[in-house]
Amino acid sequence: MEPPKRSRTATRARLLAGALEVFAERGFAGASVEDICDQAGFTRGAFYSNFGSKDELVLALFQATTDRLLEQIEALLPDLATQPGTLLDAVLGLLDEAIGDQRQWHLISTEFTLHALRNPEAARALNEQRAMFRASLTRLVEEISAASDVTFSVPPELFVRLIIALHEGARSQSLLEPTKVPAGSLEHAFLPIVLDAVSQPSH
Amino acid sequence: MEPPKRSRTATRARLLAGALEVFAERGFAGASVEDICDQAGFTRGAFYSNFGSKDELVLALFQATTDRLLEQIEALLPDLATQPGTLLDAVLGLLDEAIGDQRQWHLISTEFTLHALRNPEAARALNEQRAMFRASLTRLVEEISAASDVTFSVPPELFVRLIIALHEGARSQSLLEPTKVPAGSLEHAFLPIVLDAVSQPSH
DNA sequence: TGTATTGGATACACAAACGTATTGAACTGC
DNA sequence: GCAGTTCAATACGTTTGTGTATCCAATACA
Incomplete structure (x- = not known):
């Protein structure tokens, strides 16, 4: 019943949630991909595995x-x-x-x-x-x-x-x-x- | 009567005018110091001679x-x-x-x-x-x-x-x-x- | 249990932006 | 005209960020 620790949708969700937070603090342009990953508890590897670019995010x-x-x-x-x-x-x-x-x-x-x-x-x-x-x-x-x-x-x-x-x-x-x-x-x-x-x- | 070609206030003014333009197009965070200088027709040398940083500008x-x-x-x-x-x-x-x-x-x-x-x-x-x-x-x-x-x-x-x-x-x-x-x-x-x-x- | 696959971490190469140090040209006052 | 000064250009090193390529662990499946 436990959802797998590593599911694509879950990391996407966490990245989106992190982005929401970071974008609110620094704005779209002011936030780096790394900032977002930090907030979500991932590295950029996870990011680029899920999104093509910041714009796409x-x-x-x-x-x-x-x-x-x-x-x-x-x-x-x-x-x-x-x-x-x-x-x-x-x-x-x-x-x-x-x-x-x-x-x-x-x-x-x-x-x-x-x-x-x-x-x-x-x-x-x-x-x-x-x-x-x-x-x-x-x-x-x-x-x-x-x-x-x-x-x-x-x-x-x-x-x-x-x-x-x-x-x-x-x-x-x-x-x-x-x-x-x-x-x-x-x-x-x-x-x-x-x-x-x-x-x-x-x- | 001609104002000198190189006056501090004039370049400051042009840099400010350029910044207005560029900031409107790309936002504060999205605009680089170089973008602003390009717009104003200067190089970064002029910028840092007049302002300490983008924030100051x-x-x-x-x-x-x-x-x-x-x-x-x-x-x-x-x-x-x-x-x-x-x-x-x-x-x-x-x-x-x-x-x-x-x-x-x-x-x-x-x-x-x-x-x-x-x-x-x-x-x-x-x-x-x-x-x-x-x-x-x-x-x-x-x-x-x-x-x-x-x-x-x-x-x-x-x-x-x-x-x-x-x-x-x-x-x-x-x-x-x-x-x-x-x-x-x-x-x-x-x-x-x-x-x-x-x-x-x-x- | 062993093999294949998926997904995130790590490592690397590259580009963009910053800030400083130095240079050279244009004005200043003499 | 000639020093002295001012101001922007140039050149440089450093930092920050991006995107890719590779590696490794965890899951899926047989």
Whole structure:
């Protein structure tokens, strides 16, 4: 029953986990292959046996984290859609709960975004992932608003873009000044206002 | 009257300009000292004659761009505060006009932010700069709202934080998907709503 | 149990980047 | 014009990182 001590998938996983850690600390460009191997407890031999290059690892890491995130979201959606509470709580809850370590996630995802802004190939992949992410959020918004008999004066898709923009901008401020801007404070201060302004009871 | 072909300040300036370019393209960590020198038309000799290390250059570049930005803002403020137009136009105008190349600025400033999130020293410098930036914006908001006899139900400082968060998040989306999210579209879609909701005529 | 295969460690060759020491040319003031 | 000085170029040694080739241990299988 014990999984073999040396399985390809296990070392790949440990290398990916190590890369996540190291990339968050030093960035994609700042991290050497050796750094990643150290973190994962391997030597470069293991690395090159599993990946062709650092770029290939970055791509694999992106896919892995992306898949995991979308999975987690799909798992959380049904609960949030049906459970009591405001639309806002549901949406913000999803954004937070689907992510483990906010700081690490922000660092990595910003790193990915920068990479994408410089690399059309990566931009396509990232935009695809973000589109799916927005689709999930949009679905959540639509379900909840339907259940509570409200309609929006703006397309939900656009509203979701707003939430994401605000959330990302706010997270950046929170991480830079944790004491002055507690996590979530900006969202909680303004999203209710927006929500109130764009929603109307349907009868 | 001709400035000497070889002045310390001139080569420093060219190196800083080159660094801006190269850092935007490859990031701080991804750019080598030689890359920067190539871009500026020098060899590494010139570099090490002017800077102690790449880190020192990054710091100098941060100071230079910061100073220039705050200068530009101070120059624009009086006009915007007095000229006709909505508060929103003034604020968004300031954010856009003070910045030359949106894409380059976003890349560099994101790069700085990431650097700050990993480096307490840099975080202090960045937060200081951002505080001054917010102070300018806050002043603009207060002046215009006073001139048009409106008061806010939220502190202007907080409102400014919202604008910045939204603006940065939105810019990220615009740069990733220029066709689907034209520059400024998110801000123009939602800021009027927020502004309307939090402001009330003072009599 | 013995043999084959798989997967990671070790060793090596090479390239890229750094930082310094030295050189030479262009300005400075005399 | 002529020293003295300044500043960037060149040349050099060192470090750091990459990728490959080989070796060795652990697993799979007969």
